[in-house]
Amino acid sequence: MTKFIPVLTAYEKEHISERQPLPEKYLGLSDEEMDRRIAAARAKLGSRVIILGHHYQRDEIIKFADYIGDSFKLAGEISKHPDAEFIVFCGVHFMAESADILAMPHQRIILPDLAAGCSMADMAPSDQLEVCWNELKQLGLASRVVPITYINSAAAIKSLVGENGGTVCTSSNAAATLKWGWEQKEKILFLPDQHLGRNTAFKMGVPLDQMVVWDPNEPFGGLTREQIEGAKLILWKGHCSVHVRFTAKQIEKVRAEHPGIKVIVHPEVPFEVVQAADDSGSTEHILKTVRDSAPGSKWAVATEVHLVHRLAEEVAPEKTVVSLDQFGCLCSTMFRVSPNHLLWVLDSLVDGEVVNEIVVPDEQKKWAKLALDRMLTIT
DSSP states (O other): OOOOOOOOOHHHHHHSOOOOOOOGGGSSOOHHHHHHHHHHHHHHHGGGEEEEEETTSOHHHHTTOSEEEOHHHHHHHGGGOTTOSEEEEESOHHHHHHHHHHSOTTOEEEOSOTTOOOHHHHTSOHHHHHHHHHHHHHTTOGGGEEEEEESSSOHHHHHHHHHTTOEEEOSSSHHHHHHHHHHHOSEEEEESOHHHHHHHHHHTTOOGGGEEEEOTTSGGGGOOHHHHHTOSEEEESOOOTTGGGOOHHHHHHHHHHSTTOEEEEOTTSOHHHHHHSSEEOOHHHHHHHHHHSOTTOEEEEESOHHHHHHHHHHHTTTSEEEESSTTOOOOTTGGGOOHHHHHHHHHHHHTTOOOSEEOOOHHHHHHHHHHHHHHHHOO
16 A cells, blocks of 8 residues: 655645644554554444545545545535434534534534645635625626635635625536626636636536636735736636646646556646646536546546556556655645544544544525535536
8 A cells, every 4th residue: 555645745744733633542643553443333333324425535545435526425414314413523623614514413523633625715705705795796787796716714704605605516517607607797706726617617618718817815806907807717726736736738748658648636736737638627517527438548637646546556557546746736725633532533433532523603504505505406
Protein backbone atom coordinates (compact mmCIF):
# COMPACT_ATOMS: atom_id res chain seq x y z
CA MET A 1 0.00 0.00 0.00
CA THR A 2 1.39 3.38 -1.01
CA LYS A 3 1.93 5.92 1.77
CA PHE A 4 1.65 9.63 0.98
CA ILE A 5 3.18 12.51 2.88
CA PRO A 6 1.05 15.68 2.81
CA VAL A 7 2.62 18.94 1.70
CA LEU A 8 0.82 22.09 2.81
CA THR A 9 0.32 24.95 0.38
CA ALA A 10 1.21 28.47 1.51
CA TYR A 11 -2.51 29.22 1.86
CA GLU A 12 -3.06 26.17 4.05
CA LYS A 13 -0.10 27.04 6.27
CA GLU A 14 -1.58 30.49 6.83
CA HIS A 15 -5.24 29.60 7.30
CA ILE A 16 -5.63 26.06 8.62
CA SER A 17 -5.37 25.47 12.36
CA GLU A 18 -3.03 23.05 14.07
CA ARG A 19 -4.25 19.48 14.40
CA GLN A 20 -6.08 18.74 17.62
CA PRO A 21 -4.17 16.59 20.10
CA LEU A 22 -5.30 12.97 20.38
CA PRO A 23 -5.46 11.20 23.73
CA GLU A 24 -2.05 9.69 24.45
CA LYS A 25 -3.31 6.10 24.21
CA TYR A 26 -4.12 6.57 20.52
CA LEU A 27 -0.58 7.54 19.57
CA GLY A 28 2.07 5.12 18.38
CA LEU A 29 -0.32 2.28 17.55
CA SER A 30 0.65 -0.15 14.82
CA ASP A 31 -1.47 -0.35 11.66
CA GLU A 32 -2.49 -3.88 12.58
CA GLU A 33 -3.68 -2.91 16.06
CA MET A 34 -5.64 0.07 14.77
CA ASP A 35 -7.34 -2.06 12.12
CA ARG A 36 -8.27 -4.68 14.69
CA ARG A 37 -9.62 -2.16 17.17
CA ILE A 38 -11.55 -0.14 14.55
CA ALA A 39 -13.19 -3.35 13.33
CA ALA A 40 -14.05 -4.32 16.92
CA ALA A 41 -15.61 -0.92 17.66
CA ARG A 42 -17.61 -1.09 14.42
CA ALA A 43 -18.91 -4.51 15.37
CA LYS A 44 -20.03 -3.28 18.81
CA LEU A 45 -21.82 -0.24 17.34
CA GLY A 46 -23.46 -2.19 14.53
CA SER A 47 -26.16 -0.35 12.60
CA ARG A 48 -26.05 2.54 15.07
CA VAL A 49 -23.19 4.09 13.04
CA ILE A 50 -22.61 4.76 9.35
CA ILE A 51 -19.18 5.75 8.02
CA LEU A 52 -18.98 7.92 4.90
CA GLY A 53 -15.65 8.19 3.07
CA HIS A 54 -14.81 10.79 0.46
CA HIS A 55 -12.78 9.65 -2.55
CA TYR A 56 -9.82 11.76 -1.42
CA GLN A 57 -9.41 9.94 1.90
CA ARG A 58 -6.36 7.75 2.42
CA ASP A 59 -6.69 4.00 1.83
CA GLU A 60 -6.40 3.23 5.53
CA ILE A 61 -9.70 5.10 6.06
CA ILE A 62 -11.57 4.16 2.89
CA LYS A 63 -11.49 0.45 3.69
CA PHE A 64 -13.76 1.08 6.70
CA ALA A 65 -16.30 3.26 4.86
CA ASP A 66 -19.84 2.02 4.29
CA TYR A 67 -20.12 4.38 1.34
CA ILE A 68 -17.42 5.92 -0.84
CA GLY A 69 -18.05 8.82 -3.20
CA ASP A 70 -17.80 12.49 -3.98
CA SER A 71 -19.66 15.04 -1.89
CA PHE A 72 -22.76 14.84 -4.12
CA LYS A 73 -23.04 11.06 -3.91
CA LEU A 74 -22.39 10.95 -0.17
CA ALA A 75 -25.00 13.64 0.48
CA GLY A 76 -27.60 11.31 -0.98
CA GLU A 77 -26.54 8.29 1.11
CA ILE A 78 -27.59 9.86 4.41
CA SER A 79 -31.32 9.37 3.73
CA LYS A 80 -30.82 5.61 3.25
CA HIS A 81 -30.18 5.10 6.98
CA PRO A 82 -32.84 6.97 8.97
CA ASP A 83 -32.37 4.63 11.93
CA ALA A 84 -28.62 5.24 12.33
CA GLU A 85 -27.77 7.29 15.40
CA PHE A 86 -24.33 8.45 14.29
CA ILE A 87 -22.82 9.42 10.95
CA VAL A 88 -19.04 9.53 10.93
CA PHE A 89 -18.04 11.66 7.95
CA CYS A 90 -14.49 10.96 6.84
CA GLY A 91 -14.05 14.10 4.79
CA VAL A 92 -13.71 17.77 5.64
CA HIS A 93 -15.68 20.26 7.71
CA PHE A 94 -18.10 21.60 5.10
CA MET A 95 -19.13 18.03 4.21
CA ALA A 96 -19.94 17.22 7.82
CA GLU A 97 -21.96 20.45 8.03
CA SER A 98 -23.96 19.42 4.97
CA ALA A 99 -24.56 16.02 6.55
CA ASP A 100 -25.90 17.67 9.71
CA ILE A 101 -28.25 19.83 7.63
CA LEU A 102 -29.60 16.84 5.68
CA ALA A 103 -29.67 14.30 8.53
CA MET A 104 -32.69 13.38 10.64
CA PRO A 105 -33.08 15.39 13.89
CA HIS A 106 -31.98 12.46 16.06
CA GLN A 107 -28.81 11.76 14.04
CA ARG A 108 -25.47 13.15 15.20
CA ILE A 109 -22.63 13.96 12.81
CA ILE A 110 -19.01 13.34 13.74
CA LEU A 111 -15.88 14.60 11.99
CA PRO A 112 -12.87 12.49 13.09
CA ASP A 113 -10.50 15.49 13.00
CA LEU A 114 -11.88 19.00 13.45
CA ALA A 115 -8.80 20.40 11.71
CA ALA A 116 -9.88 18.78 8.43
CA GLY A 117 -10.98 21.91 6.62
CA CYS A 118 -11.01 23.17 3.04
CA SER A 119 -8.92 26.09 1.82
CA MET A 120 -11.41 26.74 -0.98
CA ALA A 121 -14.31 27.02 1.45
CA ASP A 122 -12.21 29.38 3.58
CA MET A 123 -11.88 31.70 0.57
CA ALA A 124 -15.58 32.58 0.85
CA PRO A 125 -16.33 33.84 4.37
CA SER A 126 -20.01 34.64 4.94
CA ASP A 127 -19.30 38.27 5.86
CA GLN A 128 -17.67 38.81 2.46
CA LEU A 129 -20.68 37.34 0.68
CA GLU A 130 -22.95 39.64 2.68
CA VAL A 131 -20.86 42.61 1.54
CA CYS A 132 -20.96 41.38 -2.05
CA TRP A 133 -24.72 40.98 -2.03
CA ASN A 134 -25.22 44.41 -0.45
CA GLU A 135 -22.99 45.98 -3.10
CA LEU A 136 -25.00 44.29 -5.85
CA LYS A 137 -28.11 45.74 -4.21
CA GLN A 138 -26.52 49.20 -4.20
CA LEU A 139 -25.95 48.84 -7.93
CA GLY A 140 -29.56 47.77 -8.40
CA LEU A 141 -28.39 44.42 -9.79
CA ALA A 142 -29.09 41.89 -7.02
CA SER A 143 -32.64 41.31 -8.25
CA ARG A 144 -31.19 40.13 -11.56
CA VAL A 145 -28.71 37.71 -9.98
CA VAL A 146 -29.19 34.20 -8.59
CA PRO A 147 -26.44 33.00 -6.23
CA ILE A 148 -25.08 29.47 -6.60
CA THR A 149 -22.49 28.01 -4.28
CA TYR A 150 -20.35 24.94 -4.82
CA ILE A 151 -20.90 22.39 -2.06
CA ASN A 152 -17.31 23.17 -0.98
CA SER A 153 -18.53 26.07 1.16
CA ALA A 154 -19.51 26.71 4.75
CA ALA A 155 -23.05 26.23 6.04
CA ALA A 156 -23.32 30.01 6.54
CA ILE A 157 -22.68 30.52 2.81
CA LYS A 158 -25.25 27.87 1.86
CA SER A 159 -27.74 29.60 4.16
CA LEU A 160 -27.21 33.02 2.57
CA VAL A 161 -27.51 31.50 -0.89
CA GLY A 162 -30.69 29.65 -0.01
CA GLU A 163 -32.23 32.73 1.56
CA ASN A 164 -31.62 34.69 -1.63
CA GLY A 165 -33.23 32.17 -3.98
CA GLY A 166 -30.12 30.22 -4.89
CA THR A 167 -28.91 26.66 -4.66
CA VAL A 168 -25.89 24.47 -4.03
CA CYS A 169 -24.13 22.46 -6.72
CA THR A 170 -21.40 19.87 -7.00
CA SER A 171 -19.07 19.12 -9.88
CA SER A 172 -21.48 16.31 -10.82
CA ASN A 173 -24.44 18.59 -11.47
CA ALA A 174 -22.74 21.96 -12.08
CA ALA A 175 -23.93 22.25 -15.69
CA ALA A 176 -27.52 21.37 -14.80
CA THR A 177 -27.36 23.87 -11.94
CA LEU A 178 -26.09 26.71 -14.12
CA LYS A 179 -28.87 25.94 -16.60
CA TRP A 180 -31.37 26.08 -13.73
CA GLY A 181 -29.86 29.36 -12.53
CA TRP A 182 -30.20 31.12 -15.87
CA GLU A 183 -33.79 29.96 -16.03
CA GLN A 184 -34.37 31.89 -12.78
CA LYS A 185 -32.43 35.10 -13.47
CA GLU A 186 -30.26 36.60 -16.23
CA LYS A 187 -27.06 36.49 -14.14
CA ILE A 188 -25.41 34.01 -11.79
CA LEU A 189 -23.05 34.72 -8.91
CA PHE A 190 -20.98 31.53 -8.61
CA LEU A 191 -18.79 30.82 -5.59
CA PRO A 192 -16.31 29.92 -4.26
CA ASP A 193 -14.46 28.11 -7.10
CA GLN A 194 -13.96 30.29 -10.14
CA HIS A 195 -12.46 27.45 -12.18
CA LEU A 196 -15.41 25.09 -11.84
CA GLY A 197 -17.76 27.92 -12.81
CA ARG A 198 -15.68 29.08 -15.77
CA ASN A 199 -14.95 25.62 -17.14
CA THR A 200 -18.56 24.46 -16.81
CA ALA A 201 -20.07 27.59 -18.37
CA PHE A 202 -17.57 27.62 -21.26
CA LYS A 203 -18.37 23.98 -21.98
CA MET A 204 -22.04 25.04 -22.14
CA GLY A 205 -21.23 27.67 -24.76
CA VAL A 206 -20.87 30.80 -22.64
CA PRO A 207 -17.97 32.93 -23.99
CA LEU A 208 -15.25 34.08 -21.64
CA ASP A 209 -16.06 37.74 -22.28
CA GLN A 210 -19.41 37.19 -20.56
CA MET A 211 -17.68 36.13 -17.35
CA VAL A 212 -16.07 38.37 -14.74
CA VAL A 213 -14.20 37.60 -11.50
CA TRP A 214 -15.43 39.18 -8.26
CA ASP A 215 -12.54 39.86 -5.90
CA PRO A 216 -14.09 39.97 -2.38
CA ASN A 217 -11.12 41.96 -1.09
CA GLU A 218 -11.87 44.88 -3.43
CA PRO A 219 -14.79 47.34 -3.31
CA PHE A 220 -17.54 46.08 -5.64
CA GLY A 221 -15.35 43.10 -6.44
CA GLY A 222 -12.84 45.29 -8.26
CA LEU A 223 -15.36 45.59 -11.12
CA THR A 224 -17.15 48.47 -12.80
CA ARG A 225 -20.91 48.59 -13.16
CA GLU A 226 -20.48 48.15 -16.90
CA GLN A 227 -18.44 44.97 -16.43
CA ILE A 228 -21.07 43.46 -14.15
CA GLU A 229 -23.87 44.58 -16.49
CA GLY A 230 -22.18 42.80 -19.38
CA ALA A 231 -21.57 39.58 -17.47
CA LYS A 232 -23.75 36.49 -17.57
CA LEU A 233 -21.59 34.81 -14.93
CA ILE A 234 -19.94 36.49 -11.93
CA LEU A 235 -17.19 34.23 -10.60
CA TRP A 236 -15.97 34.44 -7.01
CA LYS A 237 -12.19 34.69 -6.73
CA GLY A 238 -11.54 31.31 -5.12
CA HIS A 239 -9.90 28.03 -6.08
CA CYS A 240 -8.93 24.53 -4.95
CA SER A 241 -5.37 24.45 -3.66
CA VAL A 242 -4.93 20.90 -4.99
CA HIS A 243 -6.35 21.26 -8.49
CA VAL A 244 -4.58 24.51 -9.38
CA ARG A 245 -1.29 22.59 -9.20
CA PHE A 246 -2.07 20.89 -12.52
CA THR A 247 -0.77 22.63 -15.66
CA ALA A 248 -1.02 22.44 -19.43
CA LYS A 249 2.75 21.82 -19.52
CA GLN A 250 2.19 18.64 -17.52
CA ILE A 251 -0.23 17.48 -20.20
CA GLU A 252 2.31 18.20 -22.92
CA LYS A 253 4.92 16.25 -20.97
CA VAL A 254 2.74 13.20 -20.28
CA ARG A 255 1.69 12.99 -23.93
CA ALA A 256 5.36 12.96 -24.97
CA GLU A 257 6.20 10.25 -22.43
CA HIS A 258 3.12 8.09 -23.11
CA PRO A 259 2.09 8.22 -26.80
CA GLY A 260 -1.63 7.63 -27.21
CA ILE A 261 -2.48 8.45 -23.60
CA LYS A 262 -5.75 10.25 -22.87
CA VAL A 263 -5.95 13.00 -20.29
CA ILE A 264 -9.00 13.44 -18.07
CA VAL A 265 -9.17 16.26 -15.53
CA HIS A 266 -11.39 17.54 -12.75
CA PRO A 267 -13.17 20.83 -13.64
CA GLU A 268 -11.59 22.58 -10.64
CA VAL A 269 -8.33 22.79 -12.63
CA PRO A 270 -7.46 26.05 -14.46
CA PHE A 271 -9.14 26.80 -17.79
CA GLU A 272 -6.09 26.12 -19.97
CA VAL A 273 -5.68 22.66 -18.43
CA VAL A 274 -9.25 21.68 -19.34
CA GLN A 275 -8.72 22.99 -22.86
CA ALA A 276 -5.56 20.89 -23.27
CA ALA A 277 -7.19 17.72 -21.90
CA ASP A 278 -9.30 15.13 -23.69
CA ASP A 279 -12.13 15.16 -21.15
CA SER A 280 -13.17 16.74 -17.87
CA GLY A 281 -15.70 15.98 -15.19
CA SER A 282 -16.44 15.16 -11.57
CA THR A 283 -14.69 12.41 -9.68
CA GLU A 284 -17.61 10.11 -10.42
CA HIS A 285 -17.35 10.97 -14.14
CA ILE A 286 -13.60 10.30 -14.10
CA LEU A 287 -14.10 6.92 -12.44
CA LYS A 288 -16.86 5.85 -14.84
CA THR A 289 -14.99 7.01 -17.93
CA VAL A 290 -11.81 5.13 -17.06
CA ARG A 291 -13.64 2.02 -15.89
CA ASP A 292 -15.72 1.91 -19.07
CA SER A 293 -12.79 2.54 -21.43
CA ALA A 294 -11.44 -0.12 -23.79
CA PRO A 295 -8.82 -2.64 -22.68
CA GLY A 296 -5.33 -1.31 -23.27
CA SER A 297 -6.38 2.29 -22.64
CA LYS A 298 -3.88 4.64 -21.02
CA TRP A 299 -5.04 7.55 -18.88
CA ALA A 300 -3.44 10.51 -17.15
CA VAL A 301 -5.78 11.73 -14.42
CA ALA A 302 -5.73 15.20 -12.87
CA THR A 303 -7.29 15.02 -9.45
CA GLU A 304 -6.35 14.08 -5.87
CA VAL A 305 -3.71 11.37 -5.75
CA HIS A 306 -5.49 8.89 -3.45
CA LEU A 307 -8.32 8.54 -5.94
CA VAL A 308 -5.85 8.20 -8.83
CA HIS A 309 -3.82 5.56 -6.97
CA ARG A 310 -6.88 3.43 -6.12
CA LEU A 311 -8.22 3.71 -9.67
CA ALA A 312 -4.85 2.64 -11.10
CA GLU A 313 -4.80 -0.45 -8.88
CA GLU A 314 -8.42 -1.27 -9.71
CA VAL A 315 -8.07 -1.28 -13.51
CA ALA A 316 -4.54 -2.76 -13.74
CA PRO A 317 -3.20 -4.58 -15.66
CA GLU A 318 -5.91 -4.20 -18.30
CA LYS A 319 -5.55 -0.43 -18.35
CA THR A 320 -2.89 2.06 -17.30
CA VAL A 321 -3.62 5.05 -15.07
CA VAL A 322 -1.05 7.64 -13.97
CA SER A 323 -1.32 10.94 -12.15
CA LEU A 324 -0.89 13.95 -14.40
CA ASP A 325 1.41 15.35 -11.71
CA GLN A 326 4.32 12.95 -11.29
CA PHE A 327 4.59 13.84 -7.60
CA GLY A 328 0.87 13.35 -7.00
CA CYS A 329 -1.40 16.17 -5.83
CA LEU A 330 -2.57 15.35 -2.32
CA CYS A 331 -5.31 17.12 -0.35
CA SER A 332 -3.43 17.67 2.88
CA THR A 333 -6.56 18.59 4.85
CA MET A 334 -8.36 15.39 3.79
CA PHE A 335 -5.20 13.56 4.89
CA ARG A 336 -5.72 14.86 8.41
CA VAL A 337 -8.41 12.24 9.00
CA SER A 338 -6.21 9.41 10.25
CA PRO A 339 -7.01 5.87 11.41
CA ASN A 340 -6.00 7.04 14.91
CA HIS A 341 -8.74 9.68 14.82
CA LEU A 342 -11.30 7.24 13.43
CA LEU A 343 -10.50 4.75 16.20
CA TRP A 344 -10.78 7.48 18.84
CA VAL A 345 -14.24 8.66 17.75
CA LEU A 346 -15.55 5.09 17.43
CA ASP A 347 -14.14 4.05 20.82
CA SER A 348 -15.77 7.12 22.32
CA LEU A 349 -19.15 6.13 20.86
CA VAL A 350 -18.76 2.62 22.31
CA ASP A 351 -18.13 4.30 25.69
CA GLY A 352 -21.26 6.44 25.29
CA GLU A 353 -19.42 9.69 24.53
CA VAL A 354 -19.80 11.78 21.36
CA VAL A 355 -16.67 13.70 20.42
CA ASN A 356 -16.10 16.07 17.50
CA GLU A 357 -19.81 16.53 16.85
CA ILE A 358 -20.64 18.96 14.05
CA VAL A 359 -23.75 21.04 14.72
CA VAL A 360 -25.02 23.71 12.33
CA PRO A 361 -26.93 26.50 14.15
CA ASP A 362 -30.70 26.29 13.67
CA GLU A 363 -30.84 29.78 12.14
CA GLN A 364 -28.56 28.59 9.32
CA LYS A 365 -30.17 25.20 8.84
CA LYS A 366 -33.47 26.42 7.43
CA TRP A 367 -32.10 28.19 4.37
CA ALA A 368 -29.08 25.95 3.93
CA LYS A 369 -31.35 22.90 3.83
CA LEU A 370 -33.52 24.61 1.24
CA ALA A 371 -30.44 25.21 -0.91
CA LEU A 372 -29.22 21.62 -0.47
CA ASP A 373 -32.67 20.19 -1.18
CA ARG A 374 -32.73 22.16 -4.42
CA MET A 375 -29.34 20.70 -5.26
CA LEU A 376 -30.60 17.15 -4.83
CA THR A 377 -33.48 17.78 -7.27
CA ILE A 378 -31.35 19.30 -10.04
CA THR A 379 -29.95 16.67 -12.42
